[in-house]
Amino acid sequence: MNGEAARQDDKEREAVITARGLVVGFSGEPVLDDLDIDVWRGEILGVVGGSGTGKSVLLRTIIGLNRRSAGTIKVFGKDFDGISGQERQDIGRRWGVLFQQGALFSSLTVLQNVAVPLREHMRLPDKLADELARLKIEMAGLPADASAKYPAELSGGMIKRAALARALALDPDIVFLDEPTAGLDPIGAAEFDQLILKLRDTLGLTVFMVTHDLDSLVTITDRIAVLGNRRVLVDGTFAELKSFDHPWVRAYFNGPRAEHFTFG
DSSP, X not given: OTTTTTTSOGGGSOEEEEEEXXXXXXXXXXXXXXXXXXXXXXXXXXXXXXXXXXXXXHHHHHTTSSOOSEEEEEETTEEGGGSOHHHHHHHHTTEEEEOTTOOOOTTSOHHHHHHHHHHHHHOOOHHHHHHHHHHHHHHTTOOGGGGGOOGGGSOHHHHHHHHHHHHTTTOOSEEEEESTTTTOOHHHHHHHHHHHHHHHHHHTOEEEEEOOOHHHHHHHOSEEEEEETXXXXXXXXXXXXXXXXXXXXXXXXXXXXXXXXXXX
16 A cells, blocks of 8 residues: 555645645744645655744744635645635535644534534434434544543543544545554554544545654555655655655664654
8 A cells, every 4th residue: 555646646636735835934934945845646645854844833834824825726626816705615514623632622522522513514303413423433433431421530532532523524535544553552642643544545635644654654554755854755654654764764764763663
């Protein structure tokens, strides 16, 4: 599976996200500068980079939570600068987001959290919204009794899965994951990786995943984009990046933690 999408010719692939010349900064300091990136339909793209390289900033800029001072973003072929507010809202319904800490509403149960986008965007009757929310909770691998729990009653892994269920609520085409396995033990992280892979394959999702987890990068990504110097330094498969000549990339993909990964 790894690298299959990356080996196809670009002309044969559909870019569901295209960013060109992105410039994003805070207090006059640029975090991203002239950044270009494509995300291909159906792939799991891993986004990595050193601390402060703008991985989460890039994600939040694509979904419209950060302002950009220059550059263009196209999602599903539509330029965000040339569409109406309603069209932006319609596009926003076609993606789901799992933020770093889950970002669940602490005063709502898991069921109520997952039902929020269903009630907000689809205006469904309460009973139907709850039924659909239960399906998403099951899809995310949570037990049925988790529906009635509050975030404070959940383990870290259960919070991740509850947040994933909410991200899947509107049957999105794209799922954005910000450090989805951070804070999980190795077994929990591996199980979450396999869940993402299964959902991608069964639902036809495109996954944009910010991560620093080498196991995740090797196990489930089709392609990896490395951020550095305020832009994408290089993209490719894990095996391809091991031979890329850049100090941080060499240290990351060939360091002690990466030694046990071998490729034929």
